[in-house]
Amino acid sequence: DAGITQSPRHKVTETGTPVTLRCHQTENHRYMYWYRQDPGHGLRLIHYSYGVKDTDKGEVSDGYSVSRSKTEDFLLTLESATSSQTSVYFCAISHSGQNTGELFFGEGSRLTVL
Amino acid sequence: DAKTTQPNSMESNEEEPVHLPCNHSTISGTDYIHWYRQLPSQGPEYVIHGLTSNVNNRMASLAIAEDRKSSTLILHRATLRDAAVYYCILRNNSGGSNYKLTFGKGTLLTVNP
Numbered sequence: 001d002a003g004i005t006q007s008p009r010h011k012v013t014e015t016g017t018p019v020t021l022r023c024h025q026t027e028n029h030r031y032m033y034w035y036r037q038d039p040g041h042g043l044r045l046i047h048y049s050y051g052v053k054d055t056d057k058g059e060v061s062d063g064y065s066v067s068r069s070k071t072e073d074f075l076l077t078l079e080s081a082t083s084s085q086t087s088v089y090f091c092a093i094s095h096s097g098q099n100t101g102e103l104f105f106g107e108g109s110r111l112t113v114l
Numbered sequence: 115d116a117k118t119t120q121p122n123s124m125e126s127n128e129e130e131p132v133h134l135p136c137n138h139s140t141i142s143g144t145d146y147i148h149w150y151r152q153l154p155s156q157g158p159e160y161v162i163h164g165l166t167s168n169v170n171n172r173m174a175s176l177a178i179a180e181d182r183k184s185s186t187l188i189l190h191r192a193t194l195r196d197a198a199v200y201y202c203i204l205r206n207n208s209g210g211s212n213y214k215l216t217f218g219k220g221t222l223l224t225v226n227p
Contacts, residue, residue: 103150
């Protein structure tokens with residue numbers, strides 16, 4: 001199994017509070033991704049990183065920010081959580097950005113915003 | 115991005131072959147066809163990918179139509195552990211979008227004992 005650890009795995013928080021989800025990898029892969037998964041929407045890309053300090057937006061980036069200060073960690077921050085951000089969040093990594101590269105996913109972080 | 119169309123759900127019996135179809139009529143010449151699956155309460159996992167030729171690996175086979183407008187993921191002998199949502203995804207190198215995968219809603223495969 002790819003060495004990907006997401007933390008926390010479960011979190012309940014209140015509207016308006018900041019939340020940070022952490023993705024940690026031990027594979028030294030260059031590319032890292034944050035997805036969210038909601039019923040009826042499937043997996044949607046929030047942000048991705050193609051190197052240390054190199055990040056870009058995905059299709060549902062509003063309300064989220066990311067940081068990658070070192071290869072192994074990719075942080076997803078909700079500055080002020082809203083109920084619409086209740087979701088399961090998946091981190092993924094890939095050694096290649098080429099169209100043949102496969103993504104390896106973490107086990108997910110379930111976030112509930114009350 | 116070129117889109118894919120998959121049936122919402124399919125059913126199979128244990129130890130029988132399963133053919134999961136995917137239509138991608140707007141596929142471009144540089145698009146690779148990727149398949150992922152997601153078991154209950156887990157993250158997606160890579161299954162297989164191909165460009166033009168049929169591909170086999172330990173998990174499955176991928177049959178690609180000659181015109182590349184459709185493909186079929188083949189599970190040779192379904193097991194209960196194969197019950198999952200299967201995603202067919204196109205990935206290419208154009209326009210800086212090569213880094214990411216765009217998931218559709220996939221096909222929910224149910225395997226009956």
